[in-house]
Amino acid sequence: MKSSRLISILLLLQTRGRMTAAQLADELEVSVRTVYRDVESLHAAGVPLYGDAGHSGGYRLLAGHRFSRLTDLYTGEAEALFLAGIPGAAAELGLGAHFVDAQLKLRASLPTPLRDHVDRLRARFHIDAPGWYAEDTDAPFLAQVAEAVRAGRVLAARYRRWKEPTDVDRRLEPYGLVLKAGRWYLVAGPGPRTYRVDQILELDVTDEEFDIPEDFSLTDYWSAHQLAFRTRLHGGDAVVLITPEGAKRLTGDAARAFAATRVPEPDGRIRATLPIESLAHAHHTFLGLGAEVEVLEPVELRDLLTETVSRLATRYGVTPGSPPTPPSRRP
Template sequence: MKSSRLISILLLLQTRGRMTAAQLADELEVSVRTVYRDVESLHAAGVPLYGDAGHSGGYQLLAGHRFSRLTDLYAGEAEALFLAGIPGAAAELGLGAHFVDAQLKLRASLPAPLRDHVDRLRSRFHIDAPGWYAENTEAPFLPGVAEAVRTSRVLAVRYRRWKEPTDVDRRLEPYGLVLKAGRWYLVAGPGPRTYRVDQILGLDVTDEEFDIPEDFSLPDWWAAHQIAFRARLHGGDALVLVSPDGAKRLTGEAARALADTGVPEPDGRIRATLPIESVAHAQHAFLALGADIEVLEPAELRDRLAETVSRLAARYGVTPPLPERTPPPRTP
């Protein structure tokens, strides 16, 4: 582990130049004290590494010194690089040819045995990111948006949103692009806010430049955005009884809530509290489970489901059975 970390320090300094002990510690997810000890080990090994004190100080390699052998790839690293690339996404961004060229160069740099191993591995794995039922959305302006992201240029867009007025003009500062479940999202200021790229109706990449806030991190912002989005979807709870077969069909937040709150009942069903976005949304979602779920609360949701079932029974000419009732005790 330590030897791998020492190599990582050298690679970071070789590619980024001067870095402080705190920056190295953050990058390697270790303590600053550990970085100090690693630097001492590198000094003892004769590595031409020196540090400067002060506000603008830090560690760096002797000018012009590079460790070419450090960039040799291990088998696992080569596998990860070839398998992590998504050619479809690169093509959508207008980088398909560059992606192919980069893979050819990487492949050519590998020794023959490792090159053959990677070729075999690539033939056995295929990445298909979108879900089974995802609609095939086209985003004709994606290459232009990607170019604006790369060059930090302001966008003037015509955008279609879900509420009135649906078609609006926006001035956007493109901070970054996110590919989620086969769909591209633009994170842009002011705000920032999220925009579906496939909903852009018109695009003009202006000559105006902008600066992304120094404290902005696209992965961190997206993770927080996802958490907030899920919280907004949780508009209430439903107390339900779910059959074992129904439990297997629950997914996402509902499946997690079942695991957290589920209590077995004598009849084999599971009593649980499931999050719902709204009564109307839950009505459609729970109907898909048919008789494998029974809603106990809220009363409005239970009544809506009962009404829908009655209407379906009437449409198909079936008289719904009366609910089971416990017979009254006999009088001696």
């Protein structure tokens, strides 16, 4: 909506200072021509908005002008603010009390109808980020790491990694923290590299300061890190025949690959090509699906499953066409 876009322009100029029409167009995902028309509308409404010509020019608000108060929020914007915060994460960072105070102040600043609406919303939505089967991880140094991130202080850490030697000493320049599926990760230089905060064994926040590279973006780094992680996990593909019931149990990349490659077969099963991390990991995964899946390729994975099934049949005294042997009973 145009009205919402006009407000966005003013808020961008209020928070960032001078911006060119091209920069505003990029932020708002509209054309430069649209920005020009919007600026003309703001001028007509008497908004103290000025444009400077030249290479370093751009639009800016009159010095000292403030546009938005909390009472200017739309309903959807107020909903987003209250739902975006995760109390558990704030508490883990040592900001639990500040989180509560901030929400109380925000709520008190809203007009009564919008405040009542937000109260009803909070009663109906609860954010619990970790998955059901996620392990509880104890990260005793998280608050200290967060403080070092805020203060720009170098960390001297004793860190446990997966390969030998497992316990190593590291000098870390904390660029930022990321919460992923209930687990905290520290992105730190030099590098930068990613560290699990719950694997920090000892920690000292030093007085040494550092500068984050100007071209570093935590969001961009994490997106690239996740892509690289998924690429490493994808060690190949498996061609399978899977029942509709088995397909319901697929998750993540496997579910997406199934949807993209599925071909129904006459016997009711579905042929699909699924990504696999490794033969060992795929062996474990497909065994969990039992008779709901048959692996056709690669042959090495099919042979592994065949060998395991044969060993299980022998252990349980089963031969093709015969009922299983009842378990032996000790006297």
